[in-house]
Amino acid sequence: YHQDLPRPMSILHKICAQRKLDIAEAQQRVPAAQLRRRIETEVSESCDFVAVLRTQRPMGLIAEIKRASPSKGDISIGTNAPAQALKYALAGACAISVLTEPHWFKGSLTDMAQVRAALEAAKLSPGVCVLRKDFIIDEYQLLEARASGADTALLIVAVLPLQQLSHLMKFSRELGMEPLIEVATEAEMATALAAGARVIGINNRNLHTFTVDMGTTGRLAAMVPPNSDVELLALSGVSTRADAIAFEQVGAHAILVGESLMRAPSPEVLVRELLDRTPPQPLCKICGLRDPEAAAAVAIAGADLVGMIFAKSKRQVSEDEARAIISAVRRERPRPDGWSMPRFTPEAAEFVKAGCKGAEAREWLNTWRALISSAAASGGPLVVGVFVDATVDEMNGVAERCDLDLIQLHGQEGWDLTHQLVRPSVRVVHMEAGLSAEAVLAQIRGGDAAAVLLDSKGGGTGKTFDWQIGEAVQQAAPFILAGGLTHENVATAVDQVKPWCVDVSSGVESDGVKDLTKIATFVRCAKASAS
Numbered sequence: 001y002h003q004d005l006p007r008p009m010s011i012l013h014k015i016c017a018q019r020k021l022d023i024a025e026a027q028q029r030v031p032a033a034q035l036r037r038r039i040e041t042e043v044s045e046s047c048d049f050v051a052v053l054r055t056q057r058p059m060g061l062i063a064e065i066k067r068a069s070p071s072k073g074d075i076s077i078g079t080n081a082p083a084q085a086l087k088y089a090l091a092g093a094c095a096i097s098v099l100t101e102p103h104w105f106k107g108s109l110t111d112m113a114q115v116r117a118a119l120e121a122a123k124l125s126p127g128v129c130v131l132r133k134d135f136i137i138d139e140y141q142l143l144e145a146r147a148s149g150a151d152t153a154l155l156i157v158a159v160l161p162l163q164q165l166s167h168l169m170k171f172s173r174e175l176g177m178e179p180l181i182e183v184a185t186e187a188e189m190a191t192a193l194a195a196g197a198r199v200i201g202i203n204n205r206n207l208h209t210f211t212v213d214m215g216t217t218g219r220l221a222a223m224v225p226p227n228s229d230v231e232l233l234a235l236s237g238v239s240t241r242a243d244a245i246a247f248e249q250v251g252a253h254a255i256l257v258g259e260s261l262m263r264a265p266s267p268e269v270l271v272r273e274l275l276d277r278t279p280p281q282p283l284c285k286i287c288g289l290r291d292p293e294a295a296a297a298v299a300i301a302g303a304d305l306v307g308m309i310f311a312k313s314k315r316q317v318s319e320d321e322a323r324a325i326i327s328a329v330r331r332e333r334p335r336p337d338g339w340s341m342p343r344f345t346p347e348a349a350e351f352v353k354a355g356c357k358g359a360e361a362r363e364w365l366n367t368w369r370a371l372i373s374s375a376a377a378s379g380g381p382l383v384v385g386v387f388v389d390a391t392v393d394e395m396n397g398v399a400e401r402c403d404l405d406l407i408q409l410h411g412q413e414g415w416d417l418t419h420q421l422v423r424p425s426v427r428v429v430h431m432e433a434g435l436s437a438e439a440v441l442a443q444i445r446g447g448d449a450a451a452v453l454l455d456s457k458g459g460g461t462g463k464t465f466d467w468q469i470g471e472a473v474q475q476a477a478p479f480i481l482a483g484g485l486t487h488e489n490v491a492t493a494v495d496q497v498k499p500w501c502v503d504v505s506s507g508v509e510s511d512g513v514k515d516l517t518k519i520a521t522f523v524r525c526a527k528a529s530a531s
Contacts, residue, residue, distance in 0.1 A: 012156075012159065013159075016159050023137075032143055035143040035146075039175065043147060044116075045126070046175075053199065059254060062233065063093035063096055064097035064133065064257060066105065067099070067262075082115050084351075085118055086124070089119060091271035091277075094254070096115055096128060097258065099258075100132055112148045114345070114347045118348040121348070122343070131152045132148070132150040132152070134153075136153055136155055141153075146175045151177060152179060152199070157182060158188060165181070165191065180200075181197035181201065184203040184216060193223070200224075201233040201234075201235045202232065221252065222251075232251050232252050233256055234254075234255045240273075240274075241273050268366070282502055283500065285306070285501055286505075287307030287504065288309055289325050289514065290321065291321075291514075292327070294516065296329070297519055299381055303523055304376040304382065305384055306382075308322050310398055326402065329381055329383070341379075341423070349447070353447055354416075355447055356445065361477055362446070369478050373500070383406070384407070389413060405423065406423055406425065411428075415427060418448045425449045427449035429453070431455065431456055431457060440469065453482055454479050455483045456483030464483055464484030465483050471498070474499060479500070481497055482502075482503035486508070486518075
């Protein structure tokens with residue numbers, strides 16, 4: 001370019017110019033005073049972003065919801081933001097970054113508000129932070145962020161002179177949000193440090209040209225004074241565990257990953273790979289409990305779920321007996337104050353349609369698997385009531401009076417009534433002789449029951465079904481394995497079928513009575529096999 005001619009605007013400057021226009025329009029629709037009132041009266045307290053990052057040492061992961069970008073165009077326009085956030089958080093992400101810029105990145109504040117609501121409903125917030133990722137140049141955008149549920153917000157040094165940066169940092173902190181300060185050059189890092197940034201994200205992508213230089217993080221990290229308490233993040237270009245290790249070695253404490261996760265066939269698997277987390281162990285459900293002594297032993301043994309049968313059966317319990325069993329469980333493993341079962345918000349649940357099959361059903365069941373596993377970890381053992389062809393009113397009444405966590409449908413109830421139940425449900429598929437994997441999968445639906453349980457025909461028979469069929473089903477739809485399991489064969493079952501939960505009743509009994517030694521051995525063998 002001739003020195004007398006103006007240089008063309010970079011993408012970054014175009015975006016910021018548009019954001020100025022967007023802010024003026026937004027202020028006309030929703031005045032700042034209205035946002036302040038919403039923050040004071042409607043929004044939950046913010047999470048401590050710095051504290052959350054420090055719990056993740058040596059390496060945390062911020063997973064991003066990114067529908068599109070100027071450099072890559074559309075990435076995943078139709079993604080359900082709250083459902084995607086749940087997948088990220090349940091797999092181990094410590095924060096969810098939500099791009100809210102609407103023109104180039106196709107994001108919105110609605111996405112972010114729905115993400116926050118979904119995390120809260122799933123009992124993952126407080127604990128998992130929400131980051132507003134945008135081109136913030138005005139106090140108003142920070143008010144929007146907090147009013148929509150953000151715990152932190154991005155401030156980009158490339159578009160903010162030192163005085164403006166310092167002002168917005170101060171304002172963000174006054175709202176309870178420790179901001180993430182983004183830098184991409186040595187000069188920007190010096191500015192961030194001079195402004196007193198506590199969380200600095202080093203962007204390996206040049207925001208003017210959108211080219212990526214993976215060496216940027218190392219060069220800029222070296223500028224942070226020794227023994228500094230600054231939290232360093234690596235932004236952009238991360239797609240493999242090797243990338244994460246490389247950034248950790250040069251001083252990064254967390255990575256932000258967007259496009260790779262949005263394109264991944266299984267975001268949950270990639271999150272675990274990036275963090276070097278092992279696949280979760282199978283949960284253990286001990287069913288058919290009839291007395292408080294056995295219930296206490298089951299809790300001590302480390303079972304994740306306990307089941308009580310309310311249908312006609314030799315193991316049937318009354319409501320009074322059920323309450324005594326639950327009390328014994330809670331004495332051994334008390335729940336945190338205010339604990340409750342996770343749930344989907346209506347917006348998050350829309351990521352599949354009721355009655356869906358195939359890949360959508362697998363996605364639904366996988367997300368619920370993770371929700372139930374999270375609930376069991378924080379408030380287990382979860383209490384399951386088993387019913388056979390009872391009415392909705394009967395099941396809901398028992399669930400409320402006995403404070404059940406889950407309702408198990410073990411008869412011919414079908415799938416549709418699950419929407420009328422006051423608790424998440426487990427739906428059994430009876431494994432009749434000669435039933436193929438294809439026939440089993442044809443019965444399994446998503447968008448209805450929270451979990452599927454495969455059991456030998458009749459249940460409580462002490463007989464296994466063909467595990468090769470279970471193995472084939474498991475590859476397409478996660479399920480709970482029941483039928484003929486014992487402390488002697490559960491390790492083989494876990495190794496071969498790879499269920500996310502194993503369910504036993506008669507297999508841990510001696511002479512029809514729960515055997516405390518067999519229970520402890522069953523749980524130990526199931527968990528040890530997976531690890």
